[in-house]
Amino acid sequence: MPRKKIEEISEEEKLEEKNPEELSEKEVEKLAEAESTTLEKDVEKKKKELLEKVAKLKEKISAEGISTEELKEKVKVKKRTDMLIPLEEYVKTGIYLGTRAVTPTMKPFVYRRRADGLAIFNTDIIDEKLKEAIEYLAKFAPNEVAVVCKRAAGWRAVNMFSKITGIRAFTKKYPSGILTNTALPDFFENELTIITDSWLDKNALHDTLKVHKKILLICDTNNFSQGADKIIIGNNKSGKSLGVIFYLLTKGYCKARGIDAEVPDLDWWTIEDESEKEEKPKKIEKVEAEFGV
Helix, strand or coil: CCHHHHHHHHHHHHHHHCCHHHCCHHHHHHHHHHHHHCCHHHHHHHHHHHHHHHHHHHHHHHHCCCCHHHHCCCCCCCCCCCCCCCHHHHHHHCCCECCCCCCCCCHHHEEEECCCCCEEECHHHHHHHHHHHHHHHCCCCHHHEEEEECCHHHHHHHHHHHHHHCCEEEECCCCCCCCCCCCCCCCCCCCEEEECCCCCCHHHHHHHHHCCCEEEEEECCCCCCCCCCEEEECCCCCHHHHHHHHHHHHHHHHHHHCCCCCCCCHHHHCCCCHHHHCCCHHHHHHHHHHHCC
16 A cells, blocks of 8 residues: 555544544544545444444443443433424434534534534434425425435435435436536536535535535535535434435425325335345335335
8 A cells, every 4th residue: 555545544543533622623624524535334444443442431431430421411302393203213313413523614503522522413403404405495396406415325315305306316426517518418407406415425516506506405514514505414424314304305395396296204214224124125115116216
């Protein structure tokens, strides 16, 4: 491996070891990008390493006679009847879990940090932002909107969202220049682009800004919200979290635009791996056969 690459990796690891509250502005930006662009297999490896560190930390705390419960901030959550879905559904999907990096534009939405350094979103604000996003999205006809998602964890939900609403989806790879170059045979002129992650989907974001169109941006704690006309806050790394976001966007959009479509229930959208899929095989197969996904 080239020396430069080794130095880059060790620098990233050094940032992860640091207290996130003590990072400089440039260090936050570097860590923020790394958290979105790291290969998914590396993410799983780092997640495992992080959990092992947390376990060791808990053992150390117990040995010192300090209860972990005393380190947790007591949270009194008032259950709201006007939430889009029950609070426990938001919690189950992990939509409130951010990253270690918190950009300046996302600080107002962070409720606290966990002992392992991960930032936690305010669940009430997540719900409010989703309501605002649904209302905003409903102003545009399906042929005026495009949704972009390079992250594999979101493909299933995004494709279903596209299938039901008629909104054009670009998953896996965003075709360069499709929103800006009128000479291309597949040129597509839209009024609004839904961006799943500003780091991974930066080409689509830049193209949309270039042609002065609107942007609805899903922001994790490591995203910058500059350039967005409306944002959704929440975990944009997990299939479960992206599933609940696109489930609510689909339901809300269809209702607001009068689209007569049957939307699969939340369970379908939040199935993230094959082991979970096997638990309800008949139900899942029926939905997938019906919608062709």
